[in-house]
Amino acid sequence: MAGVAAKGDARGIAGQTESADQRLWRWLTLAPALVMLLALSIIPLVGLVLTSFQNVAWAEGRAVRSWAGLDHYRALFSDALFGAGLWNTGLFALGAVTGQMLLGFSLALLVSKVSRARVLYRTIFILPILIPGIVIGAIWKLMLNFDFGLANQILGLVGLGPVDWLGDGRIALLSVIMVDIWHWTPFCFLLFLAGLESLPQDVYEATKIDGANAWQELLYVTLPLMVPTIVVTFAFRLVLAFKVFDEVYLLTKGGPGTATEVISFTLYQRFFTEDKAGYGSAMSVTVIFLVCLLLVVALSARRRSEGRA
Missing domain, CATH: 1.20.5 (Single alpha-helices involved in coiled-coils or other helix-helix interfaces)
Known part of the structure; x- marks a missing residue:
């Protein structure tokens, strides 16, 4: 033993x-x-x-730093450009992500029901996401041009007057949102299609036996099963929407006025145009904190949805 x-x-x-x-x-x-x-x-x-707690100046080819404390963070509350950037970024994220989610889910649902030429449809729908941002800016700058743009030419064919898509402060942000929806809907489409194709088919067979119609199947089976995928897709796109820069820079440069001023463009101006490294750093830290807060909320929602499932 x-x-x-x-x-x-x-x-x-x-x-x-x-x-x-x-x-x-x-x-x-x-x-x-x-x-x-x-x-x-x-x-x-x-x-x-x-x-972000320092003032940075350049003298004799080197950075000279001095302590600023919380002055930069206090200045954010009185910065009208920063406030406009946050407001426009929130509107942009809400409108763009909502449109991308709805359109991407609808396209994924339609393609998942197609039995023939599915690869062709998938290839066509993901084309916008493969185009470089600089090319997208050039394409839509021409299409939305007031004088000879394709959008106004189409409006002229139906007897409507030309629209200043990028120069009218009332619709400039909406125009940028529409471009972003066109650009990033394929991202949502791919994630939703992968989620739909991974759903258990025996559940759908049971609903058909019970006599459920297509609307009931979508409402009571597909959507509840897709909640984790929807939350993850929403979190990804929300964070990326808060980082938008290239489309605004290429199409409107934040104008007219502050109509399309987003927070990333404001940071670009503070750092590279005005050479305010300390103040721009404080603004960057604030934005990082807000994005992390949004990410935590999204991940918490995902955990709650998985717990209910």
Whole structure:
């Protein structure tokens, strides 16, 4: 009996040693990625936060820093351009993400019901997301041109007057939202199509046996099962919508006035046009905090939806 116990203790010690060796090996294999993350993410973020408490000026080819405390953060509350950027970014994110989600889900639902030429439809629908941003800006700048744009030419064929899509402050932001919907709907379409194709088919067979129609199947089966995918897609697109820059810069440059001023364009102006590194850093930290807050809310909603499921 003593020999058996000794053998058992030896196996236990060997198992613990093996487990420790495995943990050490995992840490060693992860070390390069952790170092890369530290070098490219954490250290610059810490530098950004420190710069947000400083005034940065250039003298004799080098940066001269002086302590500013919370002055930059206090100035944000009285910055009309920052307020307009936050407001427009919120409107942009709400309108663009809502349109992309609805259109992407509708297209995914239609393609999931198609039995022939599905690959062709999928290829056509994802084309906009493959086009570089600079090309998209050039295409839509021409299409929405007041004098010779395709949009106004089509309106002229039906007897309607030309519309200043990008120069009228009342509709300029809506025009940018429509371009973003066209550009990023394929992203939502791909995620929704993958989610629809992974749903269990036995549930649909049971609903057909019970006599449910297409609307009831969508409302009581498809949508509840797709809630996790919908929440993840919404979180991704919401965060990316708050980072929009290229479309605004290429189409309107924030104008007319502050009609399309989004927070990313405001940051660009503060950093590179006005050379206010400290104030721009404070603005960046505030935006990062808001985006992280939105992400936490979205992930919490996902956990609650999975818990109910």
